[in-house]
Amino acid sequence: MTKRKEFLKEALAIAIPVALQAMLQSSFSMIDQLMVGQLGKTAIAAVEVGGKPQFVFAFVSGAIATVTGIMVSQYMGKNDQKKINTSMSVNLLVMLALALFTMVLCLSLPSELAGIFTKDSSVVLSAKPYLQILAWVYPLSGISTLLAVQLRCRNRAKYPLYISAVAALVNTFMNYVLIFGHFGIAPMGIKGAAVASLLSQVVNLLLMIYFYRRTCRFAFDLHMKKAEVVQYIVMLTPIVVNELLWTIGQNVNTYIYGHMGTSELAGMSLTGPIQGLFIGALSGLSQAAGILIGRRLGEHDYDRAYQDSKRLCLYGFVASLILSVILVLSQGFYINLYNVGDDVSRVGTQLLITFAILAPVKVQNMILGGGIIRSGGRTKYIMIIDILGTWCIGVPLGLFTGLVLKLPIVWVYFILSQEELFRFIVSVFMFRSRKWMNTIQ
Template sequence: MGTNHAFIKTVLSIAVPVALQCMLQSSFSIIDQIMIGQLGSVSIAAVGLAGKFSSIYQVVVSAIAVVAGIMIAQYMGKGEQAQVDRSLSVNLAAAILLALGFTAACLGVPGHIMSIYTEDAAMCAVAASYLRLIAFTFLPMAGAILLSTMLRCMERASLPLYASIVAAIVNTGLNYVLIFGKLGFAPMGVDGAAIATVMAQLANFLLILGAFLMSYRKTGGSFHFSLSLGAEGYRQYIWMLLPILVTEFMWSLGENVYASIYGHMGTIACAAMTLTNPIQGLMIGALSGLSQAAGILIGKSLGKRDYDEAYGNAKKLVWYGLRGAILLSALLIAAKSFYVDIYAVEDVTKKIASDILLAFALVAPIKVLNMILGGGIVRSGGKTKLIMWIDLMGTWIFGVPLGYLSAFVLNLPIPYVYFILSLEEAVRLLVTVIVFKKKIWMQSL
């Protein structure tokens, strides 16, 4: 009983701050969208499409953070501090290079990028302007995500949460001032929202950097930046990183194909889907902490070669996630009408958004299980190639074809399109459960 209590306490110490941070960021998006929503459907749809492209970067840099988490957790389990520092250093360098590449693309050809998503000239112009500005969030975001991963592995997950709270306040205040033109500023509309996001991300990074340096001082040590993993270390690193990069990039590309499908179904349909994004993020974020906790705690057990403990704790985390997801789905079904009514958009947009939220509530438990099992537990052993093949199969063999079939062949309304293409989550879950039960994912680096 005492051991189980200690496990739950450790899970909560990681999962709750991460969940609150993700929920805060999603509620942050809700505030953004309420404010931008006052500008009309074109503006909110444009911001949603630009956000889809920037999400490719977020997903890929988060993939680097996943590898960092696997390496750091396992080396912490082994008690090898020098390897912990090297793991953070190498992944931080990779994230910075990625950020520079995406920044260059968004500054150089934003109009060409957004023309992939929509043929609406007005929407494309607004989206390109927004994308050009939020490109400046990529570098601080890279630093914040990697340093947050390190702090969570050190079981100091509350520190990135505090930084996010401050960033949320900065973003909300600047949104109000810059979008609508308060305190002597001229109204900047969508561009004002982008500038507010840049300033908030910069504040978030600086606070997390300070927390990181402070945490190292409290341990009596100091961080040593080093890229010296050695030939064998880099070989192992690359074989872990490449499958995750491929997985997350192709998954994100698939999500962008979905966004393109919605965008070509019309401005109203695209705006309705955009309205649902923050609440989807809020609900997934509420349980994302379990995925992070799974990766860290199971990784440490694998690092110690305690495989029985790793498997037993993994099963507990899966059940925690399933119960939480079912509860949140029920709450969403009850509250979806109240949520869409806060937006100043057409009634038809509200109705479509409400129907999409119902579809999301039905598939959310499956999404959460995939996140915990595939994104946290199975990856913690370093066999990232398994998840790569499972995710590629789900997205590209099932999800994308089902999306095109339902939208452009069957000509179904967008809520049905969303639900049908989301059935690929069930396929991925089935295969992942088989892999989990066979225990072929359990290994020590």
């Protein structure tokens, strides 16, 4: 019983700050949506479309951060500072390359990117400047993400939390000033939301650098042996390919919703922030799984790693059930915060209830696939599971039910989300096999 209490305390010490930070980051999009939501459904749809490249970047950069966390946590278990420095250095370069590529793409092809997801020319026109301003966010958020990883691995998860709280306040205040026009500044509409996000990320990065330098030892070191380079590529490639293909699949879903109508797209976009808050509230358990189980594997304590993994899955299941009930009871209040018509409100309400039903399975996949199984460095297993789920189940079902059968959007969303059930079943078999357990060199 004492060991269980100690493990729970250790897990919560990582999970709670990470969860609160993720919720604060999700609040960026919620604040944008709530304030932009007062401008009507075209503005809501434009922010949804304009945020899609950021959605892709967040998950692919998150993949790089996951690999960084695997490497740093295992090398911490071995007390190898030199390899920690090398891990951070190499991943920083990879992150910057990804961020600059995404930035150039958004600056040069904003209308083309927005036009992928909707036929409504007014939505595309509104989304264009939003995309171009947000382009400058990617290098800032990419570097901040990696710095936060090492702070968490060193049990300093509270610092990224505090920083995110400050950034969220900056974002909220600047949204109020710039979107609607206050203190002598002309109203900027959704452009103001993008500028506010950029300013908040500047503050976020500056504070992250300050606390990182106070807490972590770091020396830039790109020297890796040939075997280590191969090991790194074997870990990084599957997870980046996995996240990229998964996010492309999610963007195909947005394409489906957008071609079903602007009201459907706006209704779905209303659910995005609350889904982000829900998943963010439990993302800390996934992060805790990656760090704690990674340490156990680095120490070659495989039995303890397996038992601790089961405990984390149980914690996530119970917490997700509680949050689902809360979401069902409060969905009416949330939807009424937006200045939208009855058609959009109805769609948003139905989708939130559907998400609440699906959420416990989504959370288990996040903890199992996103944290536990990946902690051993054998990321190809999750890549295969996710690609099969997204491209053999989710995307085909979405295209067929949405564009061929033309079912109501709530049924399209529910049916294509059965990919989550597939992932869960396969992940459980993989977990029980223990083949994912591995100590990196």
